[in-house]
Amino acid sequence: DAKTTQPPSMDCAEGRAANLPCNHSTISGNEYVYWYRQIHSQGPQYIIHGLKNNETNEMASLIITEDRKSSTLILPHATLRDTAVYYCIVRVRAGNNRKLIWGLGTSLAVNP
């Protein structure tokens, strides 16, 4: 079962901020949210992850709501190379381990 909900597609103008939303209303209190992206025919690339606080790295910022039921990935200045499928993922418990549940993601098109 997918534990996250994302819009299937989004557009963004080059140079503008891309804000990708994700709903994870069933997330547990100690579960992290992870974001990956995948360019066609390549492996997924890790972007960022977070638990409660907002996070920022050289690629993106992650904003998590106070109730942790949703988050937004922000690409501050989108370029054409940011065109990819973006996955928002949470871990679920599987026996004594945890596993990632991958949905279909959001296909982001950055337009010139």
Next chain:
Amino acid sequence: DGGITQSPKYLFRKEGQNVTLSCEQNLNHDAMYWYRQDPGQGLRLIYYSQIVNDFQKGDIAEGYSVSREKKESFPLTVTSAQKNPTAFYLCASSIETGYQPQHFGDGTRLSIL
């Protein structure tokens, strides 16, 4: 550069043959994973390994086998028992199976002729 290497990038096999996909990492990660990706679907976990000489089945292990004889290597064999083997196969690794993120190779696209 540290990373995960999958080879070959494209692989063709005749129906009924076993085929082995290679995955090597030089990140010194303990955990390694195999996923399968089909068009229009999310990644699905085939097998994972937390340490050398130990591995567990994922969600779709039937028709696949793995080994973990070395920390840096986690080969996947697609056997003739796998009913629909044509897919994009992705290998990943992480420091451990807890909260650290997984890092992926660039995949092997397997086509059965």
